Each structure stands twice: as structure tokens, then as C-alpha cells.
Amino acid sequence: MLDAAAQEVFLQLRTDLNNFPVLAGVDIASLLDPHGPTPPRIQADFVVCKKDFSPVVVIFIERDQIDPVLDRAETLLCQHRLRVLRWPAH
Helix, strand or coil, X not given: XXXXXXXXXXXXXXXXXXCCCEEEEEEHHHHCCCCCCCCCCCEEEEEEECCCCCEEEEEEEECCXXXXXXXXXXXXXXXXXXXXXXEECC
8 A cells, every 4th residue: 555655756757648557556666687686675666667677767755764674775776777866855
């Protein structure tokens, strides 16, 4: 289920990017090389994909203070040439 902040973002993404798949609650391990370093256990709030469902942009909604796990996840995703956006919940 999506909380209020995620619902708002999801609806906006669907409106603005209606021709592109938007996935919610994606485990970042599924976006990374399985033979690479072990990723932190964290879910991206959203992943925007190309029409062939290959991921392009990973979105995290920042609900709390700085999270070192999120920083590590962002580093790994960027190393895999995925763009990462971190949006404050407010």
C-alpha cells in the first residue's frame, strides 16, 4: 500500500508519464547485477521504465532524516547507470 506522500507522487507520475511504466515498491536488488556486491535491503518507492520495462529512473521519497542505507543504495544504482531521484516527503 502507498502512504499519502507516495500516492501523491504516483498519481503525478502516472499523469505526466502516462506512456511509460511506473513500478512501485521495487527491491533494489532486482535492479542490480546479482554477481556484484550485496545491496542493502531497501525498496525504491518508484521505478520509471522505458516501454520495454528496462529501468531508467529510481525514485526514493525521503520520509525521515538522512539514511546511510539509502546513500549506499543510491551509490550502487548510479554505478549501474540508473538515475536516482530523492524527493522530500513534504
